[in-house]
Amino acid sequence: MTNNKECEQYEMDLTDYVRGDKTFLTREKQEALFAHLRKCPRCRASFFDWENAHAKLVSQAHHDKPETRVKLAELRARLKWEFLPPTLREPITLAKIGETAGHLRQFLAQHGPVNLPDLPDKINRDPYLAILSTGWLAKENKVSIDPDKGQTVSLTKEEMKRAQAQA
Amino acid sequence: MPSDTRSDEQLVTAFLAGSPACQAVTSVAGRETALDTLLDRYQEPLWRYAYKISHYRDKSFIDDIRQRSLIAIFQGLKTGRFDPAKGTFKDWAYGICHTVCLDENQKYERHAQVLSERYPLEFPDDILDERAKAPDVAVEEAEESDRISRVLLELSEEDRALCQLALIEDKSYEEIARSKPFERYRNRLPALRQKTCALRKHLVSLLKTGCHRGTENTEK
Numbered sequence: 001m002t003n004n005k006e007c008e009q010y011e012m013d014l015t016d017y018v019r020g021d022k023t024f025l026t027r028e029k030q031e032a033l034f035a036h037l038r039k040c041p042r043c044r045a046s047f048f049d050w051e052n053a054h055a056k057l058v059s060q061a062h063h064d065k066p067e068t069r070v071k072l073a074e075l076r077a078r079l080k081w082e083f084l085p086p087t088l089r090e091p092i093t094l095a096k097i098g099e100t101a102g103h104l105r106q107f108l109a110q111h112g113p114v115n116l117p118d119l120p121d122k123i124n125r126d127p128y129l130a131i132l133s134t135g136w137l138a139k140e141n142k143v144s145i146d147p148d149k150g151q152t153v154s155l156t157k158e159e160m161k162r163a164q165a166q167a
Numbered sequence: 168m169p170s171d172t173r174s175d176e177q178l179v180t181a182f183l184a185g186s187p188a189c190q191a192v193t194s195v196a197g198r199e200t201a202l203d204t205l206l207d208r209y210q211e212p213l214w215r216y217a218y219k220i221s222h223y224r225d226k227s228f229i230d231d232i233r234q235r236s237l238i239a240i241f242q243g244l245k246t247g248r249f250d251p252a253k254g255t256f257k258d259w260a261y262g263i264c265h266t267v268c269l270d271e272n273q274k275y276e277r278h279a280q281v282l283s284e285r286y287p288l289e290f291p292d293d294i295l296d297e298r299a300k301a302p303d304v305a306v307e308e309a310e311e312s313d314r315i316s317r318v319l320l321e322l323s324e325e326d327r328a329l330c331q332l333a334l335i336e337d338k339s340y341e342e343i344a345r346s347k348p349f350e351r352y353r354n355r356l357p358a359l360r361q362k363t364c365a366l367r368k369h370l371v372s373l374l375k376t377g378c379h380r381g382t383e384n385t386e387k
Contacts, residue, residue, distance in 0.1 A: 015364045019333065020224055023340045024360060046371075053371045054334060055215035060315050061335045062226050063211060075234055076206055083182075083241045084198055 007043050010036050014047055018054050081117040092128060100125050101133035105142060105155065109163035113154035116145065171204040175256035178205050179244060202241070210237065213264050220265065222272050224337065232271050236264040318373045326366055333363045334370065 013033045016025045037044050062068055100123070107123050108114065119134065120127040134153055137143040142159040146152045155163060173181070181201035210233065217232040218224070240260050243249055249259050319327055328348050332338045340359050344352045352359035 011368070012360055012364045015367045016360070019337050019363075021337065021339050023356065049371050049375065050367060051219055052215075053374050055218050056311070056315060056374070057330070057335050057370075058218060058337075059211055059215045060312055062214075063312075068230070071230060072210060075210075075237065076203075079206070079237060079241055080199065080202065082238070083245055084202060 006036070007040060010043060014043065014050065018047075018051050077117065092126075092132065096129060097132045097136055100129045101136045104130070104133050105137060105159070105163065108143065108153065108155045109160065109167070113146075113152045116151040116153050119153060171200070173201075173204070175205065175208070176251050179249065179251075179256055182241075182244060206237070209240075209260060213237065213260070216261060216264055217268050220268050223275055228271070228275065232264070232268050235271070236260075236267045239263050239267060315374070318370065321373060322366075322370075326369075329363060329366055330370065334367060 010033055013025055013029050016023070017030060017033060037047060063072075103125065104119075104123055111122075114122050116131075116134070120130040123130060125133075134143060134145070138145060141156055143153055144156050146154070171178070178201040181197050182205065184197060213236055214229055214233045217229050217236070221229060221232065240263050243259075243263065249256065253259075319330065322330060325348055328346075329343070332343045332346060332349075333340075338346075340352075340356045340363075343349050343363075344356060344359055349359065352362075
């Protein structure tokens with residue numbers, strides 16, 4: 001059994017351990033804290049409460065940052081891309097694939113390389129159509145897909161020259 | 168916006184509905200909603216869990232652990248590795264996060280060679296299990312977030328500044344005593360330590376008061 005007096009002497013060590021501040025928390029003090037936590041259920045509960053509260057405070061501050069929100073939005077998009085089939089918004093025909101390929105070629109000529117998962121939104125076309133038209137252009141050596149750059153789709157050099165000449 | 172009241176297991180079933188790609192075209196909206204709700208429910212709790220058990224407090228490092236965990240979770244769902252007969256989705260998801268965390272910790276140690284700088288001492292294994300089960304997941308993340316903001320507003324200006332420096336940014340006592348509102352503690356670090364400990368106790372009690380739902384598990 002432990003008593004209040006004994007528990008009190010670990011309160012500051014417990015605070016510091018979770019904060020990761022070693023100013024006062026020597027290795028010996030940490031070991032003594034662990035030994036106390038092993039035998040004192042009340043301090044263990046207090047430790048877990050503090051640790052959860054601390055994680056919540058830090059997490060909230062971190063998730064309030066715009067860059068974290070952007071990171072999370074990207075992760076969500078990636079998960080949807082990997083684990084959900086794209087929505088088929090309209091029937092697919094060869095003519096539509098051809099039309100989308102033309103639109104995609106023009107977009108790449110004007111805006112440069114695009115990450116494959118972002119392509120449907122960028123060119124504002126059905127995801128199936130966007131992918132099929134990318135394949136169409138790739139087969140004709142008009143676009144290349146670079147897996148080392150996050151599956152980036154770009155016009156080949158020759159096609160870019162042709163597109164610039166036409167413009 | 169009304170929250171999705173379905174259980175995790177119901178959401179998993181909805182996410183997996185019509186798995187073969189040819190059928191999925193019709194059910195994709197339902198699958199997307201299920202994925203969104205599972206993400207809303209778990210993205211922050213998993214981050215907090217990783218933050219608690221990771222040896223390193225670098226926030227990008229914790230972001231990476233969360234990302235790897237979520238990808239592994241959805242990959243596992245898709246390939247049928249989650250069996251509801253063997254346990255809840257929550258335990259299974261946390262188990263994956265735990266494994267990813269240990270794996271990343273090992274990699275970090277190997278590459279960064281920072282053993283001497285390790286965030287205090289590792290938590291002892293014999294109480295690690297109990298620590299992992301310490302309740303955390305909030306019923307509603309948005310509700311939880313509002314509550315924390317309200318609690319911080321209840322503090323005096325000086326306590327809020329100390330909370331920011333000591334309990335959120337984890338500055339050392341020396342660093343805190345170098346900042347303007349706490350310069351008077353420059354040669355009295357033990358007093359600053361005492362004040363921080365008192366604030367910690369006050370804050371934990373505020374966070375616990377009248378918010379029992381926030382410290383219970385979500386799953387029924």
